[in-house]
Amino acid sequence: MLTPIEAKARIRGPIPGLPVLFTPDDKINHAGMRDHVQFLIENGLTVLLLSVGISEYLHLNPEEIRAVAQNVTRAADGRALVIAETGPWPTGKAVEFARFAEDVGVDAVLIVPPDPYYLPYDPALHDDALYVHFETVAAATRLGVLFHERRLAARGTFRPWSMDLIKRVAAIDNTIGLKEESGDFAYSMEILDTVGDQVVMIDDAGKTSFIFTHFHGSPAYITGIGQFAPQVSLGFWNALESGNLVEARRIAIDIALPIDYLGLRLGWVAFIKASLELCGLPGGPMRRPGISLTASQKAEVRHLLDRLGLLPGVDLSTGRIEVEEPSDLFYRTYVGGRNFIVYHLLRQVPPTADPLGPENKLIFATGVLTGVPVGCTGRNSVGAKSPLTGAYGEAEAGGFFGAELKFAGFDAIIVQGQAAQPVYLWIHDGEAEIRAARHLWGQDIAIGQALLRAELGDRLIRTAQIGPAGENLVRYATIANDVIHIYGRCGLGAVMGAKKLRAIAVRGHTKLPVADPEAVRSFGRRFAETWRQRAGELYDVGTLGSLSALNAVGGLPTCNFQAGSLANTERISGERLRDTILVDREGCFACGIKCKRVVETRVGEHGYAVDRAYGGPEYETVAALGSNCGVADLVAIAKANELCNRYGLDTISAGTTIAWAMECFERGILEPTDVEGLELRFGNGAAVVELIEKIAHRQGIGDLLAEGVWRAARQVGQGSEQFAMHVKGLELPLHEPRIKHGLGLGYAVSPTGADHVHNIHDDLYTSAESPFFDRIRALGILEPLPATDLSPAKVRLFAYDVLWWSLFNCLELCANGPYVLDLNLVNDLVRATTGWNTSLWELTKVAERSVTLPQLFNVRAGFTPADDRLPERFFQPLRSSSTGRPVDRDQFEAARRLYYEMRGWDTRTGAPTRANMVELALDEFLPE
Numbered sequence: 067m068l069t070p071i072e073a074k075a076r077i078r079g080p081i082p083g084l085p086v087l088f089t090p091d092d093k094i095n096h097a098g099m100r101d102h103v104q105f106l107i108e109n110g111l112t113v114l115l116l117s118v119g120i121s122e123y124l125h126l127n128p129e130e131i132r133a134v135a136q137n138v139t140r141a142a143d144g145r146a147l148v149i150a151e152t153g154p155w156p157t158g159k160a161v162e163f164a165r166f167a168e169d170v171g172v173d174a175v176l177i178v179p180p181d182p183y184y185l186p187y188d189p190a191l192h193d194d195a196l197y198v199h200f201e202t203v204a205a206a207t208r209l210g211v212l213f214h215e216r217r218l219a220a221r222g223t224f225r226p227w228s229m230d231l232i233k234r235v236a237a238i239d240n241t242i243g244l245k246e247e248s249g250d251f252a253y254s255m256e257i258l259d260t261v262g263d264q265v266v267m268i269d270d271a272g273k274t275s276f277i278f279t280h281f282h283g284s285p286a287y288i289t290g291i292g293q294f295a296p297q298v299s300l301g302f303w304n305a306l307e308s309g310n311l312v313e314a315r316r317i318a319i320d321i322a323l324p325i326d327y328l329g330l331r332l333g334w335v336a337f338i339k340a341s342l343e344l345c346g347l348p349g350g351p352m353r354r355p356g357i358s359l360t361a362s363q364k365a366e367v368r369h370l371l372d373r374l375g376l377l378p379g380v381d382l383s384t385g386r387i388e389v390e391e392p393s394d395l396f397y398r399t400y401v402g403g404r405n406f407i408v409y410h411l412l413r414q415v416p417p418t419a420d421p422l423g424p425e426n427k428l429i430f431a432t433g434v435l436t437g438v439p440v441g442c443t444g445r446n447s448v449g450a451k452s453p454l455t456g457a458y459g460e461a462e463a464g465g466f467f468g469a470e471l472k473f474a475g476f477d478a479i480i481v482q483g484q485a486a487q488p489v490y491l492w493i494h495d496g497e498a499e500i501r502a503a504r505h506l507w508g509q510d511i512a513i514g515q516a517l518l519r520a521e522l523g524d525r526l527i528r529t530a531q532i533g534p535a536g537e538n539l540v541r542y543a544t545i546a547n548d549v550i551h552i553y554g555r556c557g558l559g560a561v562m563g564a565k566k567l568r569a570i571a572v573r574g575h576t577k578l579p580v581a582d583p584e585a586v587r588s589f590g591r592r593f594a595e596t597w598r599q600r601a602g603e604l605y606d607v608g609t610l611g612s613l614s615a616l617n618a619v620g621g622l623p624t625c626n627f628q629a630g631s632l633a634n635t636e637r638i639s640g641e642r643l644r645d646t647i648l649v650d651r652e653g654c655f656a657c658g659i660k661c662k663r664v665v666e667t668r669v670g671e672h673g674y675a676v677d678r679a680y681g682g683p684e685y686e687t688v689a690a691l692g693s694n695c696g697v698a699d700l701v702a703i704a705k706a707n708e709l710c711n712r713y714g715l716d717t718i719s720a721g722t723t724i725a726w727a728m729e730c731f732e733r734g735i736l737e738p739t740d741v742e743g744l745e746l747r748f749g750n751g752a753a754v755v756e757l758i759e760k761i762a763h764r765q766g767i768g769d770l771l772a773e774g775v776w777r778a779a780r781q782v783g784q785g786s787e788q789f790a791m792h793v794k795g796l797e798l799p800l801h802e803p804r805i806k807h808g809l810g811l812g813y814a815v816s817p818t819g820a821d822h823v824h825n826i827h828d829d830l831y832t833s834a835e836s837p838f839f840d841r842i843r844a845l846g847i848l849e850p851l852p853a854t855d856l857s858p859a860k861v862r863l864f865a866y867d868v869l870w871w872s873l874f875n876c877l878e879l880c881a882n883g884p885y886v887l888d889l890n891l892v893n894d895l896v897r898a899t900t901g902w903n904t905s906l907w908e909l910t911k912v913a914e915r916s917v918t919l920p921q922l923f924n925v926r927a928g929f930t931p932a933d934d935r936l937p938e939r940f941f942q943p944l945r946s947s948s949t950g951r952p953v954d955r956d957q958f959e960a961a962r963r964l965y966y967e968m969r970g971w972d973t974r975t976g977a978p979t980r981a982n983m984v985e986l987a988l989d990e991f992l993p994e
């Protein structure tokens with residue numbers, strides 16, 4: 067039990083009165099009230115009030131009032147101060163309630179004056195009678211008490227309490243405060259001057275009043291909006307506390323006053339309940355004879371909340387869903403994907419925006435080819451300012467989500483703001499709406515999808531979801547579409563989690579119009595005929611087919627990039643996976659390659675039960691959670707992959723961070739006591755599996771590792787920063803720069819930090835006979851180069867190659883597309899789809915824009931060329947490698963500088979030059 071002094075100290079900030087909720091059969095909805103309390107506490111409110119008016123005491127019998135007080139106190143569980151008001155009762159009944167309140171753990175009692183019919187009319191007798199009432203009730207409890215300066219004096223006359231009575235009541239031993247609701251500033255100031263040093267005065271006259279009384283010493287106010295939009299109440303409070311009177315006044319005048327006006331006109335309690343429902347919270351009917359709002363009145367409330375930005379929506383703070391139709395010129399200039407994302411981030415996100423704050427935007431974008439029935443076109447991208455790097459962040463995934471979004475009539479979704487409670491976005495055939503998602507919050511990703519499909523009654527609905535890791539703001543949380551297609555990199559799941567957007571569900575039935583349907587069909591047929599011959603291995607063993615070859619040449623990242631090969635790699639090869647735990651293959655929209663794995667095991671048979679619902683590991687995952695952690699146990703890796711997909715964790719970042727922790731452990735930098743007794747040595751697959759659980763739920767050492775390797779190493783120190791494998795804060799993918807020097811340059815200059823899908827893979831261009839080399843000839847690269855070359859010719863090859871990948875990330879073509887599609891073919895497909903007379907030249911300019919705009923975003927966010935650093939380890943020899951050579955520091959620096967010059971970027975600041983911007987038709991982004 068709090069002492070009166072302790073309770074008094076906690077009365078600060080906005081205090082919502084709690085409406086009592088009812089079920090349709092007129093019972094009290096205690097479960098709904100508990101949910102409401104939980105919502106308020108989760109959203110930062112620290113004091114809750116049960117009061118005669120908002121809690122509708124006049125509609126409750128004494129047992130119900132007590133049950134409500136007990137239920138709310140238990141739900142708050144000490145996390146918020148609970149103040150319970152007596153009714154306007156005779157003294158004896160108020161005494162009984164005060165004793166009851168103390169017994170059930172209420173923190174303070176607010177004593178309301180008795181009904182005027184219990185009081186004498188004569189002012190002197192009246193004050194004495196009131197004093198005796200308060201003194202008697204206060205003496206009945208050890209709790210702190212507050213008195214309600216309620217102006218029901220006697221026989222219908224209204225008058226303020228006399229200062230003499232206020233002084234006498236304030237002097238009672240356990241009096242800690244009063245609630246004042248006159249809105250009479252002079253009177254409120256007089257109270258504060260008279261007893262403000264003894265008791266706290268809670269202002270119940272609205273925000274415009276509190277601006278003045280707070281300035282004069284009142285520490286708390288009753289909020290009417292806080293019940294359904296606590297962010298507004300806290301924003302107002304924070305503005306006052308920080309002295310930002312302009313913002314406080316804006317909230318008071320622009321938001322609170324219209325709410326107060328409509329609430330009073332429609333009936334305050336009914337208005338609050340309707341608002342709760344509109345915000346996805348439990349509301350429910352009024353208790354008879356109270357009258358719930360009519361449909362048209364609810365529409366009025368919805369309209370107001372929408373106008374004020376208080377409804378959930380694509381703008382999750384303001385509740386607005388807006389549809390924009392860009393011009394054909396915009397589409398042709400940017401074509402989609404990365405360009406759409408970075409264009410809007412540059413225009414709409416302040417460079418200093420907190421990646422996990424409301425100013426950041428989360429953008430899902432398709433490209434002009436998404437949804438055409440040709441293989442490798444099922445990809446789409448998500449982007450935002452990254453919570454790992456603070457730089458431009460982007461991730462791509464295949465699957466069916468992008469095509470379905472197009473069929474639903476949308477090319478992109480821009481999500482801004484932050485919802486007050488979990489929501490999901492439901493997009494269907496040109497419509498978009500926000501729905502409550504409390505039932506999804508905390509669920510694993512496959513369960514979330516099943517719930518959404520059941521709720522929306524269509525098993526073909528496509529989803530993009532975060533899991534518990536995104537909800538817990540793990541900095542490398544992912545977004546999954548249809549469970550197994552993962553937007554993995556840059557921590558975009560944490561951005562979605564910070565917005566409390568659990569999922570986007572999409573369904574559309576519109577056929578995608580194309581300019582030349584017969585030509586597009588012919589491309590589809592051609593793709594289907596040729597992929598087996600060009601990409602058959604991808605079907606057979608998936609991307610994991612490259613693991614054995616990399617191990618053979620000493621280029622398989624092993625034990626945190628200390629070595630280039632691992633013993634017993636045949637146990638984790640693509641062939642071994644195919645022959646043991648593979649149960650199916652999955653693909654993406656219109657693509658028969660089906661390069662994705664589906665694996666399953668049962669306990670006892672293999673040590674872990676691996677759920678096939680979460681797909682199976684690909685190369686990056688097997689190398690990240692396997693070889694780079696020294697693990698050659700395929701089932702442990704499959705289990706680790708399942709957990710990452712189940713909770714929504716990037717397998718690359720998770721593996722690279724765990725590998726760093728293992729090296730810390732082996733070097734004695736992390737002790738067993740730091741890691742809850744785990745034997746965190748390389749090769750311990752069980753420890754990898756256990757760490758993933760801890761990271762996703764931020765438990766123990768998992769809380770540190772959830773911050774990503776860069777932040778974890780900064781916190782642990784002791785030289786561990788030297789082997790934290792990241793660029794700009796993004797953990798390294800599983801490709802070794804010491805066997806591919808151009809790739810190392812690419813890691814360093816990548817706007818998103820270390821990335822392997824918009825980067826060169828030097829080994830593809832070492833032979834003139836290579837099919838990949840044949841395809842880049844279309845860009846004018848005519849001579850193959852060694853993989854460890856970093857000469858100016860390699861920088862040129864890299865600069866051209868980046869354009870290839872960047873174009874794919876704008877058109878949203880799969881990264882495996884180059885196995886089947888060359889650039890001239892891509893241009894033909896764009897022409898057939900759009901009807902534009904594009905050329906390879908024009909598409910190359912599109913790609914150049916997508917390289918320059920992220921650079922511009924990063925420069926504005928404070929990045930300079932000095933941030934284009936490689937981990938120190940890559941300048942050292944690579945163990946167990948026949949082909950690996952350290953990157954030469956001087957050669958690397960010269961290459962990095964030359965690359966900037968080739969791009970037309972200032973080598974000192976990194977900023978794209980004016981000439982570069984004008985040449986790329988990016989004039990609108992030039993400084994004024």
Ligand code: SF4
Nearest residue numbers: 653654657660661880
């Ligand atoms: S190659 Fe694989 S990832 Fe790419 S579209 Fe086809 S199935 Fe999807």
